[in-house]
């Protein structure tokens with residue numbers, strides 16, 4: 368019995384040492400700084416302009432945290448590491464264009480959505496527009512994304528190629544190593560606008576999704592505080608102003 372107890376105690380001790388806990392709202396408020404992770408390779412949402420991290424989500428997060436009375440400290444990492452890091456309590460919140468999916472919602476807690484969008488097909492060949500046109504084609508997507516899941520469902524494709532960043536997936540299309548690329552519709556639009564001569568053709572949307580920030584599973588008070596501050600930016604005109612600056616339209620979900 369005593370041995371069992373000792374074992375249980377040391378197991379608990381090991382657990383406490385190796386599993387940090389998600390910082391609840393009160394603790395974040397006490398420190399005054401919200402630790403936010405993003406990717407920084409998904410323009411116009413989160414990207415580097417030279418050495419400066421910027422984008423719609425970066426500026427929006429700055430507005431939201433200001434409303435929460437907090438400073439923000441950024442971390443940038445590979446897309447794949449972002450949600451996992453929440454579970455290890457390496458940062459408080461992730462904002463990197465994650466679509467709300469049932470699978471992800473098992474592992475993290477999503478806030479209210481900050482925009483609505485979907486996966487769009489882009490190709491060089493104007494004949495490749497819809498999911499049925501992807502039959503027999505090679506399609507590029509970023510690893511770990513909802514694009515991957517949804518392209519997988521298109522049974523007739525020849526092959527799906529995964530890339531560590533969305534920028535790599537785009538380059539594969541640009542150099543015609545693949546027939547099509549599936550990415551966010553606003554990312555796609557921005558690429559076409561910025562490179563009018565490159566020959567990218569926008570196709571149809573493959574699916575739609577609601578995009579939200581995420582916190583560690585069950586860190587509900589922090590999620591709620593974020594969602595409330597986000598709602599405030601949507602009510603006071605600052606969200607609309609920012610959205611128009613990046614997209615010439617208001618991209619909130621309605």
Ligand code: ARG
Pocket residue numbers: 406407408409413446463464465466467509511512513514533551
């Ligand atoms: N919206 C897509 C998803 O939910 C793609 C997100 C990609 N974000 C990024 N920062 N590369 O998976």
